[in-house]
Amino acid sequence: MPSVRLLSIVHKWFAPGSAITWVPWQLRLSQKQYQEIIESKATKTLRTEAQFLSTALFDETPEMPVDHLRLSSAWLGRIQTVFRNAIAICKGAHLARLKAFDKKILDLATHSPTDASLRTVTTAELVSADRRIWQEIALLQGQGWTLDDALHELTTVRSDLGNLLQYRAKAPALPPRPPPKKDGKDKPGKGTGKGGKAQGTSPGKRREPGTGTATEVKTSDLIKEHNNRHSQPAQPLPAATAPAAQPRPANTFTPEPLPALQEGSLP
Template identity: 70%
Template sequence: MPSVRLLSIVHRWFVPGNAISWVPWQLRLSEKQYQEIIESRTTKTLRTEAAFLSTALFDDTPELPVDHLRLSPAWLGRIQTVFCNAIALCKGAHLQRLKAYDKKILDLATQAPADPSLRTVSTSELVSADRKLWKEISSLHSAGWNLDDALHEMTTVRSDVGNLLQLRARPPPPPLRPPRDPNAPLRGKGKTGKGKTGKGNAPPLKRKTPGTPGASDTAQLDLVKAHGNKTFCIRFNKGTAVIVNCAAALSRGSS
């Protein structure tokens, strides 16, 4: 039995001045599913006053998520049965026309491709195709066709259903990685291929031992200046020279 909400949506199609609109699959619920979702929500405690007011002011329609579900003949058949029963109860179309239309969609959406490089449509692709098909049915109904003739046209005359639900190409598998030589080095050769200029092959830094001068301590431009025939150390004159083998310090100390 379709839910009351689904019956009201379908009944609104045939009110004078209205048109057929696509019904989302989340709303194609049976009365049992509708009540189960309602009961699961009422058991949750409302912790804040804002949450209580939001549930009282806004119509939170129960919805069944379908995007993450795997497409199967049993699941698709249940959704189709609920929806076509809702249309038949509202006297929109004969149940035989609805079942013939649903059977064609079910056969194409759940077919087993003989070629392993092909696949059937996914759930999201099937929902998108259903939206386009019902848009075309709505156009025929607005042009003066009754719903029985529009369904027969889409089922047996036109090729829209077959084109939208045709097999897709399966994505190719990722390429296999070649086996690694156990005797090969773990590091690569770098961007240049030389093996020494890459980031992964940078030489390890050496720890500075106490008593050995560094690169900044032995720079000639920073420490030693020449004036005439004499050479003097700037750091020694400032009293900051700690280098033992400073030439200016040795010459002054010996003089």
């Protein structure tokens, strides 16, 4: 059952000389919700006449906040049921026409897209679209249309509902945050032991191979060793020698001796 406040607003639509106005979603309450909000705002007993007058003049109308709520088909269906029952009780439109109008809005607003990069409308976007839709209905009524005809026009003929409730693109994902900077104490190193001392060899000590202990090295020993290295004369480098010449092999060819000339052999 719609609340009395909602019924009075809708009934005023169809009074002579009046027009359809948009009803905020905060006021689309059932009678039970209306009573619960009033009881939650109950205050102490009034003591003076001044307090009574100030409360009567500045009393806030019970409202239901909707901006922070997450849109769901069950929640949206309850609000639509209360509002269309209020219009049907005031004989503004047929209930079947109102149900068809609400069903199309419900399907467009809550049907999840197949594309992962898209999303449905939020609660704030749905409330803004609902305001635009009822402003369009009010314009049609001002031109002589009945509410039944205006609802049928927007439900089956025009594409205003689909345009206002179409899928939106999702916001791009935020880039990953850089890793936190490490202080000097957190840098990876040799670490400390149980006593809080470093595990590595301290300066001035030399670790001997094969043992786990380090012997202390005096500065004088280092200087002495350094001087001994430079006191030794430098050894000259061996001179480069050319390879010895190899003897050429003797000619093994021996010419044959010429025959001796005899007297009288010449002409």
